[in-house]
Structures are given as structure tokens and as C-alpha cells.
Amino acid sequence: MDVSRNSENDTRLGKEDAIILEIIQQICRKLNISQFKYNPYRIEWRDSHGQQLLAHNSTIDPSLIILQENARGKLDPFEWEVLITADLIYRFKLRKQLLLELILSVGLPVLGGVLFFAFIVQYLFSVLGLPSIVYSIGYFSLIAVLWIGFGRLGGKAVRRVRQISDERTAEIFGTSRFLETLRKIESLNVTNVDRIKERIRHILEAQSTLPDHA
Numbered sequence: 001m002d003v004s005r006n007s008e009n010d011t012r013l014g015k016e017d018a019i020i021l022e023i024i025q026q027i028c029r030k031l032n033i034s035q036f037k038y039n040p041y042r043i044e045w046r047d048s049h050g051q052q053l054l055a056h057n058s059t060i061d062p063s064l065i066i067l068q069e070n071a072r073g074k075l076d077p078f079e080w081e082v083l084i085t086a087d088l089i090y091r092f093k094l095r096k097q098l099l100l101e102l103i104l105s106v107g108l109p110v111l112g113g114v115l116f117f118a119f120i121v122q123y124l125f126s127v128l129g130l131p132s133i134v135y136s137i138g139y140f141s142l143i144a145v146l147w148i149g150f151g152r153l154g155g156k157a158v159r160r161v162r163q164i165s166d167e168r169t170a171e172i173f174g175t176s177r178f179l180e181t182l183r184k185i186e187s188l189n190v191t192n193v194d195r196i197k198e199r200i201r202h203i204l205e206a207q208s209t210l211p212d213h214a
Contacts, residue, residue: 019077055083090165
């Protein structure tokens with residue numbers, strides 16, 4: 001009895017995988033994503049290990065779509081459609097915008113910080129005659145500050161572009177459907193709930209400028 005039930009469940013999930021793959025192909029055509037860039041024909045269900053995963057398009061293997069294992073069977077294919085569309089828009093339609101965000105909000109501030117800090121350290125070393133150990137400490141401190149700053153600024157830039165991809169996804173499907181999908185994920189508690197709440201909050205704030213129906 002249990003073997004039969006498991007077999008039926010596996011068959012159902014296999015059919016869902018096929019539907020999801022067909023939906024992805026339709027999304028790619030709708031977004032004008034070339035098959036040479038991305039043409040998935042297989043799904044890998046992967047444990048998120050507590051990270052924000054849900055739907056992730058492999059940047060290494062264009063034949064692969066990675067979906068979150070513990071959400072399998074809990075979201076229907078058309079809810080996956082919303083999530084996958086957001087990720088496709090982010091990865092294939094907003095690359096230039098992400099690069100610009102990284103240059104303006106990360107590259108320029110970091111470069112300015114490097115030049116300013118290097119000048120201060122050089123000044124303290126050469127003009128004030130401080131020992132070389134101070135010079136070394138100064139540059140090690142610079143590296144640490146840059147590492148932390150780059151991570152924080154880079155994370156903010158990525159979140160801003162992710163928010164744009166969410167807005168464009170809401171424009172395609174309507175804010176109601178987009179929010180319903182996110183709220184279901186929030187209720188299932190299968191991923192980073194704080195991140196999902198942040199996405200819901202942003203769409204609610206932008207709702208007045210977005211269509212309610214696709």
C-alpha cells in the first residue's frame with residue numbers, strides 16, 4: 001500500500017516537473033530570452049540550507065533550473081511560474097542595470113575610500129614619521145573596511161535590482177497574483193521569511209503604480 005502511494009506521488013511530481021519545464025519555455029519566449037543563453041530541460045530540486053533559493057536559474061548550466069526541495073509539491077506549477085519569471089528577469093533582462101548599480105553604488109564609493117584612506121596613511125607615515133608597523137596596520141585596516149563595505153553596498157545594489165525584477169513580474173501577472181504567491185510562501189515557512197516579507201512590503205509600496213491584473 002505504501003509503495004503504491006509513493007509511486008503515485010512520484011508520478012504526480014514527475015508530471016508537475018514536466019509542466020514547470022513547459023512553463024519555463026513559455027516564459028523564456030515571452031521575455032525573448034534566446035535558447036542559446038538559456039534552454040532548461042531538467043529540474044534539480046536542491047536543499048536551500050537556510051538560504052533564499054526557491055527558484056534559481058543556473059549560470060553554469062543553461063539546461064538546468066534549480067528549485068527548492070522543501071517547497072516541492074507545496075507550490076503548484078503556476079506559482080512556480082511567478083517565482084521563476086522574477087529570477088529570469090533579474091538574471092537575463094537586468095544585467096546591465098545591475099552592473100550600473102554596482103559601479104555607481106559600490107565601485108565609485110570604494111574607489112574614493114581607497115584613495116582617501118591611502119592618502120591619510122601615506123601622510124601619517126611620511127610626514128609625521130610614524131613607524132612602519134602603523135603603515136602595515138593602516139593598510140590591513142583598509143582591506144578589512146573595503147571587504148565589509150563592498151559586501152554591504154553590493155548587497156544593497158543587488159536588492160534594488162531584485163526589487164525591479166519583482167515589479168516587472170507584478171506587471172506581467174498582476175500584483176494580486178504576485179502577492180498571493182509570496183504570501184503562500186510566507187505561510188509555508190519554507191524559506192527566509194524575512195526576505196519574503198521584504199518583497200511583499202516593497203510590492204505593496206509600489207502597488208499604486210503597478211497593474212492589479214495581467
